[in-house]
Amino acid sequence: xxxxxxxxxxxxxxxxxxxxxxxxxxxxxxxxxxxxxxxxxxxxxxxxxxxxxxxxxxxxxxxxxxxxxxxxxxxxxxxxxxxxxxxxxxxxxxxxxxxxxxxxxxxxxxxxxxxxxxxxxxxxxxxxxxxxxxxxxxxxxxxxxxxxxxxxxxxxxxxxxxxxxxxxxxxxxxxxxxxxxxxxxxxxxxxxxxxxxxxxxxxxxxxxxxxxxxxxxxxxxxxxxxxxxxxxxxxxxxxxxxxxxxxxxxxxxxxxxxxxxxxxxxxxxxxxxxxxxxxxxxxxxxxxxxxxxxxxxxxxxxxxxxxxxxxxxxxxxxxxxxxxxxxxxxxxxxxxxxxxxxxxxxxxxxxxxxxxxxxxxxxxxxxxxxxxxxxxxxxxxxxxxxxxxxxxxxxxxxxxxxxxxxxxxxxxxxxxxxxxxxxxxxxxxxxxxxxxxxxxxxxxxxxxxxxxxxxxxxxxxxxxxxxxxxxxxxxxxxxxxxxxxxxxxxxxxxxxxxxxxxxxxxxxxxxxxxxxxxxxxxxxxxxxxxxxxxxxxxxxxxxxxxxxxxxxxxxxxxxxxxxxxxxxxxxxxxxxxxxxxxxxxxxxxxxxxxxxxxxxxxxxxxxxxxxxxxxxxxxxxxxxxxxxxxxxxxxxxxxxxxxxxxxxxxxxxxxxxxxx
Amino acid sequence: xxxxxxxxxxxxxxxxxxxxxxxxxxxxxxxxxxxxxxxxxxxxxxxxxxxxxxxxxxxxxxxxxxxxxxxxxxxxxxxxxxxxxxxxxxxxxxxxxxxxxxxxxxxxxxxxxxxxxxxxxxxxxxxxxxxxxxxxxxxxxxxxxxx
Numbered sequence: 001x002x003x004x005x006x007x008x009x010x011x012x013x014x015x016x017x018x019x020x021x022x023x024x025x026x027x028x029x030x031x032x033x034x035x036x037x038x039x040x041x042x043x044x045x046x047x048x049x050x051x052x053x054x055x056x057x058x059x060x061x062x063x064x065x066x067x068x069x070x071x072x073x074x075x076x077x078x079x080x081x082x083x084x085x086x087x088x089x090x091x092x093x094x095x096x097x098x099x100x101x102x103x104x105x106x107x108x109x110x111x112x113x114x115x116x117x118x119x120x121x122x123x124x125x126x127x128x129x130x131x132x133x134x135x136x137x138x139x140x141x142x143x144x145x146x147x148x149x150x151x152x153x154x155x156x157x158x159x160x161x162x163x164x165x166x167x168x169x170x171x172x173x174x175x176x177x178x179x180x181x182x183x184x185x186x187x188x189x190x191x192x193x194x195x196x197x198x199x200x201x202x203x204x205x206x207x208x209x210x211x212x213x214x215x216x217x218x219x220x221x222x223x224x225x226x227x228x229x230x231x232x233x234x235x236x237x238x239x240x241x242x243x244x245x246x247x248x249x250x251x252x253x254x255x256x257x258x259x260x261x262x263x264x265x266x267x268x269x270x271x272x273x274x275x276x277x278x279x280x281x282x283x284x285x286x287x288x289x290x291x292x293x294x295x296x297x298x299x300x301x302x303x304x305x306x307x308x309x310x311x312x313x314x315x316x317x318x319x320x321x322x323x324x325x326x327x328x329x330x331x332x333x334x335x336x337x338x339x340x341x342x343x344x345x346x347x348x349x350x351x352x353x354x355x356x357x358x359x360x361x362x363x364x365x366x367x368x369x370x371x372x373x374x375x376x377x378x379x380x381x382x383x384x385x386x387x388x389x390x391x392x393x394x395x396x397x398x399x400x401x402x403x404x405x406x407x408x409x410x411x412x413x414x415x416x417x418x419x420x421x422x423x424x425x426x427x428x429x430x431x432x433x434x435x436x437x438x439x440x441x442x443x444x445x446x447x448x449x450x451x452x453x454x455x456x457x458x459x460x461x462x463x464x465x466x467x468x469x470x471x472x473x474x475x476x477x478x479x480x481x482x483x484x485x486x487x488x489x490x491x492x493x494x495x496x497x498x499x500x501x502x503x504x505x506x507x508x509x510x511x512x513x514x515x516x517x518x519x520x521x522x523x524x525x526x527x528x529x530x531x532x533x534x535x536x537x538x539x540x541x542x543x544x545x546x547x548x549x550x551x552x553x554x555x556x557x558x559x560x561x562x563x564x565x566x567x568x569x570x571x572x573x574x575x576x577x578x579x580x581x582x583x584x585x586x587x588x589x590x591x592x593x594x595x596x597x598x599x600x601x602x603x604x605x606x607x608x609x610x611x612x613x614x615x616x617x618x619x620x621x622x623x624x625x626x627x628x629x630x631x632x633x634x635x636x637x638x639x640x641x642x643x644x645x646x647x648x649x650x651x652x653x654x655x656x657x658x659x660x
Numbered sequence: 661x662x663x664x665x666x667x668x669x670x671x672x673x674x675x676x677x678x679x680x681x682x683x684x685x686x687x688x689x690x691x692x693x694x695x696x697x698x699x700x701x702x703x704x705x706x707x708x709x710x711x712x713x714x715x716x717x718x719x720x721x722x723x724x725x726x727x728x729x730x731x732x733x734x735x736x737x738x739x740x741x742x743x744x745x746x747x748x749x750x751x752x753x754x755x756x757x758x759x760x761x762x763x764x765x766x767x768x769x770x771x772x773x774x775x776x777x778x779x780x781x782x783x784x785x786x787x788x789x790x791x792x793x794x795x796x797x798x799x800x801x802x803x804x805x806x807x
Contacts, residue, residue, distance in 0.1 A: 439760070439762055442759065442760060442761060442762065443730055443758075443759045443760050444759075446759045446780070446782060447677055447679070447680065447759055448679075449782045450679070450680065450683065450759075450780060450781075450782050450784070450787070451679035451680075451683070453782050453783055453784050454679070454683040454686070454784040454787065455679070455683075457784040457785065458683075458686060458784075479783070479784075482782055482783075483782050483783050485782075486781075486782030486783075490761070493761075
């Protein structure tokens with residue numbers, strides 16, 4: 001409205017100025033002025049308002065059309081095309097275009113156009129103005145005939161549009177392009193149109209910006225999803241790998257399985273090497289995705305192990321303990337690291353574009369390495385592959401190490417078992433031999449004795465008359481000695497049998513045993529004055545039959561060696577520990593007598609077989625009794641010792657060990 | 661040991677050791693047993709005597725068999741087993757007379773159905789005593805269905 005009133009005032013002044021005679025006319029001039037102003041106003045203003053109303057309707061249509069839709073994202077070309085169409089229609093233009101000048105580009109690029117009219121000629125002729133609008137980010141309206149530069153004017157006129165409107169399409173400082181609108185002639189409403197076009201470009205730019213942001217967000221989320229997918233796949237891969245690898249307890253099998261696992265998902269081919277005792281890598285497996293290249297892989301495995309201490313990736317990993325990634329492998333690099341033209345040739349045939357070498361570390365030791373190689377698939381390793389390979393390496397190494405330990409343990413067990421079996425077999429053989437030996441001793445040694453004894457008796461009987469007293473005596477000695485030897489053989493067999501017969505352990509009432517034996521001894525020599533002191537209720541654990549032999553020998557010895565005492569005294573008892581009510585492992589039992597005793601200097605000879613501390617004539621016996629006692633005590637896990645003094649007596653102490 | 665007819669009251673001694681044979685015969689003489697003592701030197705001969713074979717008919721049954729365990733060719737335990745599995749000799753009194761006091765020999769002999777197990781003592785007088793006891797028991801006291 002203010003523009004309208006201003007126009008009326010201006011029009012009035014113009015009319016005044018144009019009528020020099022107005023002073024004479026006076027009121028008429030004023031009236032004409034006023035009338036023309038009113039007419040002008042009514043002729044001019046309503047169309048403008050109508051036009052504006054219509055234009056805003058167009059604008060709101062455009063807004064409605066460019067609304068963001070979730071269903072379909074229009075292309076930027078479509079958006080620019082829409083802008084051009086709507087803009088052209090709204091300002092009743094001749095043609096419209098959206099153009100842009102890319103980074104470092106000289107020429108203008110047409111994004112969308114309504115008319116082929118706007119061709120390179122148009123863009124070139126308006127280049128200066130377009131450049132100005134682009135750089136200053138300002139809208140420009142040009143009426144071509146007003147241009148001062150003749151060349152430029154002529155060029156622009158040749159396009160056939162006398163008014164050019166240039167509106168930058170801007171959003172958040174980003175230049176999307178320039179909306180170029182050509183009008184056939186001068187526009188009365190140039191300012192309005194320019195303003196309106198700015199609204200159009202703003203909407204367009206914000207739509208474009210929104211789509212850009214949406215795309216960017218989508219891009220991010222897609223990237224994120226891709227990362228999540230990748231990571232999920234990696235974890236699934238690792239979980240599967242752990243499962244597959246842990247199915248085996250054979251360490252070389254574990255690594256072969258690993259090589260099978262990584263191809264083709266993680267590598268086109270893979271090689272596994274393990275460290276031998278000298279620290280040299282031994283190639284364990286080479287696996288290739290391409291069945292046609294298995295032969296080459298086999299050749300590499302058989303004939304081209306990594307050269308010791310070379311710059312081969314496997315050795316690098318072995319020496320540094322670090323995984324090594326080479327995203328892009330070049331033949332020169334291969335030659336440099338491998339230093340063997342034949343091997344490089346083979347590697348190139350297998351395909352070698354990108355590689356990762358991973359050490360197999362467990363308990364601070366590098367057990368081996370594995371190498372992942374990408375070849376014909378053209379894939380290249382990145383950080384995420386490296387992380388996965390390292391993790392796989394850790395798991396495989398741990399399982400490998402466990403399997404190795406398990407194998408070693410098993411080997412050791414097998415060896416031990418083998419040794420136990422050998423020992424047992426050996427012992428059984430020895431035992432059998434002993435049995436056969438003692439059988440033949442008991443059987444075959446006695447036969448000659450019987451002959452000696454029998455024929456000396458026959459001699460005595462049949463030819464006794466021809467012999468003098470000495471002859472009789474000698475024959476008597478022959479007979480006695482042969483009998484004694486028979487007894488010795490029996491005792492010896494008995495002793496050896498003691499170590500071979502099975503023990504039947506149970507509770508044994510030692511006091512009762514001792515009483516029984518004492519009564520038996522007394523009955524054999526009723527004339528002797530022997531006082532037995534037997535402690536009551538001594539119950540222990542052992543083989544009753546064998547313990548009877550022990551007490552028979554010890555009490556029998558006491559009986560024998562007290563033969564010369566007028567008042568013999570024999571004791572059996574137990575020395576309990578501090579207040580202990582019943583025998584324990586350490587409880588000592590004892591048999592004491594006041595007989596002949598012995599010299600402590602010879603105590604070590606006491607328990608040897610056939611060792612005697614007394615003359616045969618003095619005390620009878622084969623000298624096997626205490627050896628027998630000691631053997632039985634030892635079989636029970638106990639110990640025996642003796643104390644004695646010549647002519648004062650002897651005491652034998654023994655324990656019976658743990659309850660078996 | 662020839663094919664001559666023997667009275668049914670003889671004793672068969674299975675003994676390979678000539679010394680033992682002589683001493684056993686002597687002990688029998690000394691113990692005043694009237695029964696004839698017939699001796700064979702190994703298990704095979706004993707089996708032939710008692711059971712015969714494809715060529716030789718069995719000899720008349722003795723009243724008692726004194727069997728050593730350690731014998732050439734067929735050992736005493738096997739002889740015992742064969743006698744016990746044969747109808748003719750199933751209930752024939754067999755006494756093992758041996759040097760062995762191995763528990764195993766003792767148990768196996770009784771399991772195979774021996775009637776007595778006597779260990780030959782080294783002392784000849786004790787041996788004579790044992791033979792006397794054996795004779796008294798098996799030839800006089802004991803009631804045998806074979807008598």
